[in-house]
Amino acid sequence: MLIRPRRHTAAVLAGAVALLTTLTATPAEAGSHPTPVHPSLREHLAAYYDFEHPVRGAPAKERDLGFSRTDIELVNGGARMRTPDGAHRGSRASLQVGQVNPRTAGNDDWKAGVHGPSGVPTLGAFNAVEGVTVMGWFKATGPNPAPNSNTAAPDDRYGAVGLAGVLSGDSDGHAVRALLEIIDVNGELRLVALGRRVDGAGSQTFAASRDWRTLLPDGEWVFLAATFDFGTGAMALYRNGQRLDGFYTVPGDPWDLSGPGPHRSSPTDPRGIKIGGSFPQNTAERNPCSCRMDSLMFLNRAVDGEHIRAQYRLVTSL
Numbered sequence: 001m002l003i004r005p006r007r008h009t010a011a012v013l014a015g016a017v018a019l020l021t022t023l024t025a026t027p028a029e030a031g032s033h034p035t036p037v038h039p040s041l042r043e044h045l046a047a048y049y050d051f052e053h054p055v056r057g058a059p060a061k062e063r064d065l066g067f068s069r070t071d072i073e074l075v076n077g078g079a080r081m082r083t084p085d086g087a088h089r090g091s092r093a094s095l096q097v098g099q100v101n102p103r104t105a106g107n108d109d110w111k112a113g114v115h116g117p118s119g120v121p122t123l124g125a126f127n128a129v130e131g132v133t134v135m136g137w138f139k140a141t142g143p144n145p146a147p148n149s150n151t152a153a154p155d156d157r158y159g160a161v162g163l164a165g166v167l168s169g170d171s172d173g174h175a176v177r178a179l180l181e182i183i184d185v186n187g188e189l190r191l192v193a194l195g196r197r198v199d200g201a202g203s204q205t206f207a208a209s210r211d212w213r214t215l216l217p218d219g220e221w222v223f224l225a226a227t228f229d230f231g232t233g234a235m236a237l238y239r240n241g242q243r244l245d246g247f248y249t250v251p252g253d254p255w256d257l258s259g260p261g262p263h264r265s266s267p268t269d270p271r272g273i274k275i276g277g278s279f280p281q282n283t284a285e286r287n288p289c290s291c292r293m294d295s296l297m298f299l300n301r302a303v304d305g306e307h308i309r310a311q312y313r314l315v316t317s318l
Contacts, residue, residue: 036090036318037297038311044133046070046125047273047298049112051082051095062095062112066298070114070122072273075282076100077110087137087221087294088315094139094294097276099285102147103154109288111162113280115173119269126166128267131302132178132195134164135225135238135311140218142290144182145189149285159184162277162287163224164296169268170199173279174286177270180226181287182212185249191215193226193235195255199266202254206235208244215239221294223312229302230255231263236305241312243305273298 037045048066055061055071060078064070074081074095083096100108114120126132148156165179179194185205191212196203206226208215216222225238233255237244257263275293278286295315 036314038307038314040307041297041299041303041311044299044301044303045297046123046300047296049095049275049296050091050093051294052091052093054079054082068122068125070120070273072112072114072275073280075111075113075280076108081110081112083292085139085292087139087223087292089318090315091137091294094137094292095275096141096292097288098142098290099146099149099288102149105149105285107282107285109277109285111274111276111280111288113272113274115167115171115272115274115279115281116269117271119169120272121269123166123270123272125300126177126265126270126298127169128264129300130229130231130262130264131300132166132228132230132265133225133297133299133301133303133308134166134178134180134193135223135299135308136164136296137221137223137294138163138216139221139292139294140216140290141292142218144290146288146290158287160287161189161289162274163289163291164273164275164293164298165194166273166298167271168196168199169266169270171271173272173274173281173283176203176274177265178226178228179274180224182216191224191237191244192249193228193237195228195230195235197230197255197257197263197265199268201256202250204233204235204254205249206237206246207249208237208239208246210244215244216291225308227302227304227308230265231261233257234302238305238308241305241309
């Protein structure tokens with residue numbers, strides 16, 4: 001569980017301030033790739049955040065190094081959320097997210113993202129798209145799932161842990177087009193890919209068979225990826241470059257693929273990106289993640305396992 005910002009130790013604050021000063025002093029231009037990105041991914045890398053590039057003059061915003069130039073907000077914690085704990089040797093920093101006040105129904109959780117009530121135009125690469133990939137590095141840093149701050153029951157916990165995803169075109173800040181998260185599946189928490197092809201219609205979930213606590217153990221950096229092929233209905237999960245066994249949780253045809261194709265997502269711009277919990281516009285709290293994140297990638301294509309393994313090997317072989 002993330003403690004209140006004022007209780008952070010002096011050492012952590014000093015390190016974060018020093019890191020931020022260094023990053024702000026030598027910002028890279030958006031669209032460059034200072035952290036290694038495999039060449040085969042760049043064409044489809046719509047949004048990419050390494051949490052080492054604050055927007056000039058706005059340290060509570062993170063610069064998008066993908067081609068969409070969709071900068072995001074570091075909600076509630078601002079620049080303090082950048083932590084000197086890189087996931088791999090090509091990284092100097094990561095993003096700390098998490099719950100701040102578990103006993104208070106408020107809007108102070110640390111999370112990140114962007115939200116536009118009528119869509120985010122720069123995310124047009126995910127408009128009527130055939131597929132999506134969400135991937136990045138994740139490290140659990142506290143108890144998950146978090147206590148549910150929206151109920152009076154002291155022992156009630158959220159039924160999900162939000163990692164990262166692209167919102168749907170009609171989202172209130174929670175509904176998604178493509179999401180990587182941990183969620184309750186038939187009474188048991190599992191790591192899942194959750195996708196929705198048509199705005200307002202049903203979603204499909206692909207759940208990993210293995211215990212999520214072995215897939216995302218506390219204190220260990222793990223490279224996770226989720227792919228969503230809206231043309232075929234295929235979804236997949238990967239951990240450290242290896243495909244995970246799993247199963248679909250919704251019977252039937254929730255993506256409505258029975259009719260003639262080609263099948264794409266709704267022809268709408270997503271209403272944003274959410275990272276570390278729902279409602280990036282900060283109007284509510286739901287499903288916070290006590291964790292750190294690094295090198296988050298949002299691609300407008302469902303890439304195959306070879307591409308995912310290539311990215312993993314690239315940054316782990318430095």
